[in-house]
Amino acid sequence: xxxxxxSFLLGSAVAARIGYGQTAQTVNTASIGVGNRGSYLLKAVxxxxxxxxxxxxxxxxxxxxxxxxxxxxxxxxxxxxWRRVIDRKDVEAVFIATPPHLHSExxxxxxxxxxxxxxxxxxxxxxxQVRDLVKxxxxxxxxxxxxxxxxxxxxxxxxxxxxxxxxxxxxxxVKAQRHASADLNHTGSSADWYFDVTKSGGYLIEQSVHNLDxxxxxxxxxxxxxxxxxxxxxxKNDPPGRTIFDCGLLTFDYPNGVKMSxxxxxxxxxxxxxxxxxxxxxxxxxxxxxxxxVTMYPLARDVQPSLLAEKRQDPPxxxxxxxxxxxxxxxxxxxxxxxGATAALTSILGHEAMVREKVVNWADLGVDL
Ligand SMILES: NC(=O)c1ccc[n+]([C@@H]2O[C@H](COP(=O)([O-])OP(=O)(O)OC[C@H]3O[C@@H](n4cnc5c(N)ncnc54)[C@H](O)[C@@H]3O)[C@@H](O)[C@H]2O)c1
Numbered sequence: 001x002x003x004x005x006x007s008f009l010l011g012s013a014v015a016a017r018i019g020y021g022q023t024a025q026t027v028n029t030a031s032i033g034v035g036n037r038g039s040y041l042l043k044a045v046x047x048x049x050x051x052x053x054x055x056x057x058x059x060x061x062x063x064x065x066x067x068x069x070x071x072x073x074x075x076x077x078x079x080x081x082w083r084r085v086i087d088r089k090d091v092e093a094v095f096i097a098t099p100p101h102l103h104s105e106x107x108x109x110x111x112x113x114x115x116x117x118x119x120x121x122x123x124x125x126x127x128x129q130v131r132d133l134v135k136x137x138x139x140x141x142x143x144x145x146x147x148x149x150x151x152x153x154x155x156x157x158x159x160x161x162x163x164x165x166x167x168x169x170x171x172x173x174v175k176a177q178r179h180a181s182a183d184l185n186h187t188g189s190s191a192d193w194y195f196d197v198t199k200s201g202g203y204l205i206e207q208s209v210h211n212l213d214x215x216x217x218x219x220x221x222x223x224x225x226x227x228x229x230x231x232x233x234x235x236k237n238d239p240p241g242r243t244i245f246d247c248g249l250l251t252f253d254y255p256n257g258v259k260m261s262x263x264x265x266x267x268x269x270x271x272x273x274x275x276x277x278x279x280x281x282x283x284x285x286x287x288x289x290x291x292x293x294v295t296m297y298p299l300a301r302d303v304q305p306s307l308l309a310e311k312r313q314d315p316p317x318x319x320x321x322x323x324x325x326x327x328x329x330x331x332x333x334x335x336x337x338x339x340g341a342t343a344a345l346t347s348i349l350g351h352e353a354m355v356r357e358k359v360v361n362w363a364d365l366g367v368d369l
Contacts, residue, residue: 155311174280
């Protein structure tokens with residue numbers, strides 16, 4: 001395609017979206033799943049100038065009632081069956097915050113019905129779920145945003161940009177972790193799905209998907225293979241029937257030769273140093289502590305460490321605001337289907353390596369991005 005024709009087509013796509021925004025500034029929005037995350041998202045949606053909440057869905061009546069009260073100013077209809085929400089012609093945008101194993105099926109149906117989607121991470125817990133959703137998202141012009149909210153953290157985004165521009169030379173190794181001092185609450189609101197690996201995918205897929213995405217982002221690639229071990233070392237059959245691991249130790253190999261070591265556990269004592277999340281990025285000229293101090297440490301002995309990016313106050317609900325900007329203004333999408341799919345597949349790759357106890361190749365996952 002020649003450049004002029006391409007610019008013309010891009011221009012008309014943006015114009016079409018702007019036109020849509022001008023004629024319909026209000027985006028009729030529905031929420032499917034209004035538990036912990038869904039109710040936070042609902043609050044954020046209610047604060048958006050372009051959003052009107054027209055429908056809410058949850059299989060738990062108490063949560064549905066609570067959400068309906070929170071959204072009372074918009075007087076939304078309530079449903080227990082998510083398909084009835086998707087069937088509504090007036091619904092233009094759908095937030096999906098159900099347990100992870102349901103995301104792909106719900107998002108595909110909503111995309112096919114012509115809705116814009118904000119889907120919580122991970123977009124799937126199996127490679128097949130991710131593959132099917134990628135296919136659906138790429139065959140429509142509707143906006144698809146995944147809840148990988150680290151992508152809208154300003155300090156992190158600036159640090160990632162500087163590393164990718166060469167602040168520490170070429171990136172050669174990453175050491176990252178997501179450690180917690182306690183297991184997820186065994187009787188909490190998510191306990192009915194979290195400890196079932198077929199529903200949550202386990203800690204690596206459900207939570208480290210954020211950290212692994214940030215690692216891919218700073219490296220500028222996704223891994224080509226992974227190996228490692230994991231298991232349930234402390235919380236054996238606790239809660240009863242548990243099928244998720246409580247720790248994992250993984251090595252990822254990237255196509256550009258970068259190596260990454262990643263660990264996850266839920267028994268890192270609160271008072272012990274380095275409790276929590278960490279991403280150390282090593283380059284040919286120095287290293288960066290990407291998440292905590294955001295400081296660059298040069299390899300040269302005579303150069304002092306320096307701050308790589310200033311801490312800042314991010315706008316509230318930045319990713320949710322970005323979703324509406326994508327719909328109404330045709331703004332750039334900070335967390336599109338490629339981000340969601342790459343993040344989920346990196347986690348699934350690591351999970352498969354631990355479960356199969358062998359090296360698993362990205363190509364074996366069978367998803368074209
Ligand atoms: N981006 C983030 O930072 C972030 C933070 C927390 C959770 N999350 C994600 O949000 C999702 C939900 O997590 P949560 O902590 O809110 O869990 P939750 O258990 O509190 O909420 C899930 C809700 O989905 C409802 N649900 C289940 N099946 C349903 C169905 N078939 N139809 C309609 N509703 C259904 C449940 O009744 C529940 O209210 C997960 O994917 C999680 O990974 C993302």
